[in-house]
Each structure stands twice: as structure tokens, then as C-alpha cells.
Amino acid sequence: MTKPVILVTNDDGVMAPGIRNLIEFMIPLGEVVVVAPNKPQSGMGHAVTISNPLRLEKISKEEYPQEFSCSGTPVDCVKLAVNKILKRKPDLLVSGINHGSNSSINVIYSGTMSAAIEGAMETIPSIGFSLLDFSFDANFKPAKKFIVSIAKNVLKNGLPKGICLNVNIPAVKENELKGIKVCRQARANWEESFDHRKDPSGKDYYWLTGKFALHENSNETDEWALKNNYISVVPVQFDFTAHSVIPEIQNWNFNG
Numbered sequence: 001m002t003k004p005v006i007l008v009t010n011d012d013g014v015m016a017p018g019i020r021n022l023i024e025f026m027i028p029l030g031e032v033v034v035v036a037p038n039k040p041q042s043g044m045g046h047a048v049t050i051s052n053p054l055r056l057e058k059i060s061k062e063e064y065p066q067e068f069s070c071s072g073t074p075v076d077c078v079k080l081a082v083n084k085i086l087k088r089k090p091d092l093l094v095s096g097i098n099h100g101s102n103s104s105i106n107v108i109y110s111g112t113m114s115a116a117i118e119g120a121m122e123t124i125p126s127i128g129f130s131l132l133d134f135s136f137d138a139n140f141k142p143a144k145k146f147i148v149s150i151a152k153n154v155l156k157n158g159l160p161k162g163i164c165l166n167v168n169i170p171a172v173k174e175n176e177l178k179g180i181k182v183c184r185q186a187r188a189n190w191e192e193s194f195d196h197r198k199d200p201s202g203k204d205y206y207w208l209t210g211k212f213a214l215h216e217n218s219n220e221t222d223e224w225a226l227k228n229n230y231i232s233v234v235p236v237q238f239d240f241t242a243h244s245v246i247p248e249i250q251n252w253n254f255n256g
Contacts, residue, residue: 004030004091004155007081007124011041011074011098011111014059014067018097021140022129023065025147026094029155032065033090035081037074042100044111046118047073056080074115082122092155093119096129097140097147103130103168103222103232104188104214116164117238125154126164132226133171142174146231150180159235166234170226181230186221188214 010019014036049072060067070077095115102110119126192210222232
């Protein structure tokens with residue numbers, strides 16, 4: 001039997017420690033193909049490149065894992081992989097491991113998760129992995145067995161059409177990880193402000209700052225799981241329709 005094909009991407013760049021660890025974790029599970037940005041693309045969300053050419057460079061000499069760097073966004077990487085590099089759709093797409101959290105509302109802004117969502121749109125079983133540590137020398141090893149277990153389960157069981165997984169991992173020692181909790185996204189937002197500054201020529205510029213505001217403490221959420229040293233697994237869909245509100249709006253008077 002042929003090995004499963006596993007597409008690996010991220011938003012921190014193809015040489016980031018997170019993706020190097022993820023590649024290592026995935027190699028025993030199948031034929032790994034890497035297509036990732038040639039520079040950091042954090043916070044790009046679901047952006048695609050339409051006003052500049054995309055450049056793709058093969059950076060590996062081995063047959064597997066094949067590795068390519070791309071001048072575009074994480075979503076560009078997935079599109080190019082599916083349409084130009086792979087001979088068939090991969091059996092699994094994994095994105096990350098992101099340096100920093102993509103839990104709760106952060107999923108909206110995340111390039112890591114947008115790559116996974118793009119995979120789901122392409123009907124590829126997809127997972128985004130994030131570690132709650134922004135540092136370059138973050139330790140990804142404690143979560144290895146859980147990452148591999150989640151990937152194996154998705155390869156075995158698949159995912160419903162249009163669904164991907166958002167996996168966030170506490171930055172703690174392996175013996176402090178309590179396991180995996182399948183849960184929902186917490187209600188939260190960023191309370192933002194813009195720091196007003198002046199450059200050396202005296203011109204104004206602004207620097208985005210803010211703090212994370214959590215609006216609930218339910219033990220059913222990803223934020224609760226992470227705070228209590230569980231790895232959170234949240235099923236994510238790209239259908240943003242608020243289905244429960246449709247009947248109410250249908251009763252509005254649009255003729256008045």
C-alpha cells in the first residue's frame with residue numbers, strides 16, 4: 001500500500017523551529033511534502049496574493065520530504081501545493097507548529113489556521129497546531145506524542161466535510177500535560193489601542209497594541225483547557241452563517 005501524503009505548511013516561515021519539528025513528527029506517518037512561506041506571515045489570516053507574482057523554490061534535494069519555499073501567504077502555499085506540486089490531493093494537511101496561541105478569537109487572524117481552513121475547503125483533512133510560546137527557542141518536544149496521536153486519528157477517521165481542527169498546546173513540561181480536551185472556542189476579543197509615535201523625520205505613525213479580554217470561564221472552552229494544562233482541540237468550520245438567526249431576520253419587514 002502507498003503511504004499517505006502529508007502536506008506541511010505554516011505561517012512563521014519554512015525555516016521556523018515549529019515547522020522543522022512538525023516535519024520531523026510527520027515523517028514516520030507518510031510521504032511528507034512541505035510548502036511554506038519564505039518569510040514570516042503571522043496575522044495574515046486568509047489573505048491571498050493577487051497583485052504580485054508568486055515564486056516557488058525547491059529547497060530540498062531528497063525525494064521525501066520534498067520542501068518548497070513560497071513568496072506568498074500560507075493560503076497561497078496550500079493553493080500552489082494542491083494545484084502545481086502534488087500529483088493528487090494529500091491525505092492530511094498539517095499547519096504549524098505556530099509560535100504562539102491561536103485559541104479563541106485568534107483563529108480569525110491566524111495564518112496558521114487559515115492554511116488549515118483552506119485545506120478543509122479543498123476537502124483535505126486538516127489540522128492547525130500552535131504552542132503557547134512565542135520564543136524562537138520554544139520547546140515543542142513535550143507535545144510530540146499528542147501531535148502524532150491527533151494526526152494518526154485524523155488519517156484513520158477523517159474529518160467531516162468542511163471541518164478542520166484547531167489544536168493549541170500549553171507551554172509546559174511533558175509530565176504537566178494532562179491530556180487532550182475536545183472543546184469549543186471561548187468568547188473573547190482583543191481590546192485594542194494604537195500607540196501614536198513619530199519617526200525620525202517627525203512624521204506620525206501608529207503601533208497596534210492591546211490586551212486579550214476573556215468573557216467567560218466555562219470549562220467547555222479552549223481557554224479553560226489551556227489554563228488547566230490540557231491540549232485544546234476545537235473543530236472549526238469555514239461556514240460563517242449564523243443559522244439560528246435566519247428565521248428572525250426572515251420575519252423583518254423589508255417593504256417598510
